[in-house]
Each structure stands twice: as structure tokens, then as C-alpha cells.
Amino acid sequence: MRSRPGRRAARAAEAAAAAGLAVAASLGSAAPAAAPPSRHGETVGHTVRGRPIRLVVVGDRGAARRVLVVGCIHGTERAGIAVTRALRGAAAPAGAALLLVDALNADGCAAGTRGNAHGVDLNRNFPVGWRPLSGIYASGPRPGSEPETSAARRLVLRERPDVTIWLHQHMDRVLLDPGADRALIRTYARVAGMRTRVLAPLPGTATRWEAEVLPGRSAFVVELPAGRLPAAAVARQVRAVLAVAALSGTSQGALSRLRHPHAP
Numbered sequence: 141m142r143s144r145p146g147r148r149a150a151r152a153a154e155a156a157a158a159a160g161l162a163v164a165a166s167l168g169s170a171a172p173a174a175a176p177p178s179r180h181g182e183t184v185g186h187t188v189r190g191r192p193i194r195l196v197v198v199g200d201r202g203a204a205r206r207v208l209v210v211g212c213i214h215g216t217e218r219a220g221i222a223v224t225r226a227l228r229g230a231a232a233p234a235g236a237a238l239l240l241v242d243a244l245n246a247d248g249c250a251a252g253t254r255g256n257a258h259g260v261d262l263n264r265n266f267p268v269g270w271r272p273l274s275g276i277y278a279s280g281p282r283p284g285s286e287p288e289t290s291a292a293r294r295l296v297l298r299e300r301p302d303v304t305i306w307l308h309q310h311m312d313r314v315l316l317d318p319g320a321d322r323a324l325i326r327t328y329a330r331v332a333g334m335r336t337r338v339l340a341p342l343p344g345t346a347t348r349w350e351a352e353v354l355p356g357r358s359a360f361v362v363e364l365p366a367g368r369l370p371a372a373a374v375a376r377q378v379r380a381v382l383a384v385a386a387l388s389g390t391s392q393g394a395l396s397r398l399r400h401p402h403a404p
């Protein structure tokens with residue numbers, strides 16, 4: 141349940157996000173309406189096969205609020221890459237930076253395999269709730285064994301994102317991951333035009349690990365629909381990310397931190 145001020149904050153966040161999109165859309169014109177979004181790229185790790193794992197930051201590198209979006213962790217679920225790529229052209233809401241990783245599992249995305257080049261499901265390889273698993277959910281020889289998992293852990297611990305969004309397919313639901321701010325997730329779902337769903341906790345997932353190492357912050361999964369996303373659907377996901385980015389440092393975020401007094 142969300143308070144009235146919370147709802148107002150959500151509306152304001154959506155309006156700010158829409159304004160950001162309008163600015164992004166106007167950048168192609170000659171009008172000097174706004175400075176182009178500042179972008180900064182770096183390599184944050186390498187895959188088993190040596191492919192660089194690239195991070196692109198949109199907005200102020202030193203912004204107080206950071207929203208991390210990972211386009212592809214399962215190589216058979218690549219629709220989210222269109223979303224992270226589109227976000228590069230968006231304007232981050234004031235005071236927020238977007239941290240964009242197209243493909244954490246760059247080898248799997250290139251090969252079209254769920255797992256990485258070792259056949260490990262990276263979303264079962266994180267060291268919270270890890271269990272030995274084989275088959276398509278193979279969790280690796282030990283928790284955090286894979287270089288892609290290490291890269292993600294280093295990045296998350298360095299940036300301490302207020303919100304992390306992991307894009308998957310094909311459930312067509314936004315997942316209410318334990319530990320994440322449900323109001324934020326519901327805002328994302330509403331702007332994206334999606335429904336929410338609760339899943340039983342899975343072993344060794346990225347969101348479960350983040351909930352433990354960054355309590356009071358929000359990491360959640362967006363299960364996109366199957367297939368390639370049409371342009372209008374990409375735009376809706378972009379608006380949803382920007383709405384959450386605008387919201388994460390407002391009263392909603394502050395309230396959420398109050399609800400988690402153990403937060404660092």
C-alpha cells in the first residue's frame with residue numbers, strides 16, 4: 141500500500157522521466173534546449189572467453205542516486221539489450237546516474253546459450269543461497285566461481301546502486317523480489333504496462349545476493365515478454381527505468397531507508 145504523498149512522488153517521478161525522454165528526443169534537432177546526456181564507458185571485467193564486460197554511465201558520474209540496469213544475464217534472453225541501448229540516449233533524471241551493462245553474459249549472448257562459456261547459469265552462481273545444481277541451472281563448481289559473477293559483484297559493491305534492474309525473459313512480469321522496495325517495483329510495472337509476480341526465492345541469484353549485501357536498496361527482475369521487443373515496448377521499459385530513477389532518491393527512497401534501519 142502506498143501513501144498519498146508516495147503516490148504524488150511517483151507521479152512527479154513519471155513526469156520528470158517523461159521530460160527527460162522529451163529532452164532525449166529533441167537532441168537531434170538544432171534547438172540548444174539542453175546539454176546532451178554525458179556518457180562514460182569502461183570495462184568492468186572479462187568473460188570466460190575474454191570478451192570485455194562494458195559499463196556505460198549516463199548522467200552525472202558522481203550522482204547521489206545510481207540505477208544499474210543489466211540487459212542480458214541469460215544468453216537465450218537478449219531482448220533487454222535493446223532497452224539498455226535505448227537508455228544510452230535518454231537523459232538521466234536530475235541527481236541520478238544510469239549504469240548500463242548490455243550483456244553481463246557476453247559469451248552466452250554471442251552463442252545463444254543460457255549459461256556462460258563454462259555452461260554455468262550466472263544467475264545461480266552468486267554466493268547467497270548457492271546450491272550445487274546441474275543441467276540448465278548449473279550453478280558452477282563453487283559460489284561466485286565465474287568471472288562474469290565476479291565482475292558483477294565488484295561493480296555492485298563499488299557503485300552500491302540504489303536500484304538494480306535485471307532484465308530477463310519470457311514471463312512478462314515484474315518480480316517482487318524480497319528486500320526490494322515494493323512501491324518502486326509497482327511504479328516500474330505500472331509505467332511499463334506490466335503485472336507483478338512473486339516467485340519463491342531461487343538459489344544463488346543476483347537479486348538475492350544484492351538484497352543481502354545492500355540491505356535497504358532494491359534489486360529486482362523484469363521478465364520481459366518472449367521474442368524481440370517492438371520499439372513501443374522498448375520505449376515503455378525506458379520510461380519505467382527513468383521513472384524509478386527519478387523516484388529512488390525522493391521521499392519513497394527515504395521512506396524505504398527508514399523501513400530498513402540496518403541499512404548502511
Ligand SMILES: [Zn+2]
Pocket residue numbers: 214217308309
Ligand atoms: Zn533469465
